[in-house]
Amino acid sequence: MVMLRVRGFEIHKSYLSLQEQQALIEVLRPVLKAVPLFSPTVASGGKMSVRMTSAGRYGWYSDEQGHRYQAHHPKGQHWPEIPPEILNIWRALTQTDREPECCLVNYYGENARMGLHQDRDEADFSYPVLSISLGDDGLYRMGNETRGGKSESLWLNSGDVVVMGGEARLKYHGVDRIRFKSSRLLPKGGRINLTLRVVT
Ligand SMILES: O=C(O)CCC(=O)C(=O)O
């Protein structure tokens, strides 16, 4: 376990053991059953290649009207609670007085990617964003507070945890591609990223 700091992003390499990674997949099963993954639409009308769902009081959602947090899955059900095993990682790695209100579950299939963006749908940027990588490797790109300029990329592997706080909180970031079937954690392959955020 080693912590790298790149542009203010804290990257905890191999933070979770294989056993802990497997335990997280198990606690995610009932979540995915209750609130199945869906493909959000972006304002321009296209579908995102990443499929997603959420746990917690609020879930991240996007459609032609734009992106925002909402209290319900698109099919109407409330989001399930964030499993305690996931909350424990937030408690261990962030020094904050709040619990996360959203655990976004991103699923990247073979050709999924996430373009460079800032996380700025939350009310208070003094709280960090924490993200957990599970399954296939993902090429993570870290940029600047404004679009453009130089960026640095790094492969995130299963069990890595990134904390985006302080100077990194509003920096552009994205996932250029995944190395499909590079991990055996998910029998059908793919990458899961869990992103924890204080929303209100
Ligand atoms: O998949 C990742 O590692 C990043 C996900 C992300 O940036 C987001 O959901 O806002």
Ligand SMILES: [Fe+2]
């Ligand atoms: Fe993000």
